[in-house]
Amino acid sequence: MRRYRFKKRISPHSLRHSYATHCIEAGINxxxxxxxxxxxxxxxxxxxxxxxxxxxxxxVERLNLLMSRLYIHWGEIK
Structure with missing residues (x-):
């Protein structure tokens, strides 16, 4: 049996953090x-x-898209 040395400690808790982060990146609400x-x-x-x-x-992309749709005329937002 081989043993691998990881620079970072791996625990169930760290795997749970990774899972949550990957889910968010995949678009899960x-x-x-x-x-x-x-x-x-x-x-x-x-x-x-x-x-x-x-x-x-x-x-940033979503905010830029929203801002590109914003039109301000004489102090009114349309």
Whole structure:
């Protein structure tokens, strides 16, 4: 049997964090993930997720899209 040395410690807890992060990156809704993980509070679920570069890029793209649709004329937003 071979033993592998990982630089980072791997535990069930770290695997759960990874799973939650990958689910969010795959587009799974946070409230659905809350149910999958069995959390009563959505705040508990948010602790398991991490904002990744992929999520940041997606958020920036969505915000830019929303802002490109915004038209301001004489102080009115249309």
């Amino acid at each position: 946070l409230s659905d993930l809350q149910q999958f993980l069995g959390h009563q509070s959505i705040l508990t679920t948010t602790r398991y997720t991490h904002l990744t570069n992929h999520q940041t890029e997606t958020a």
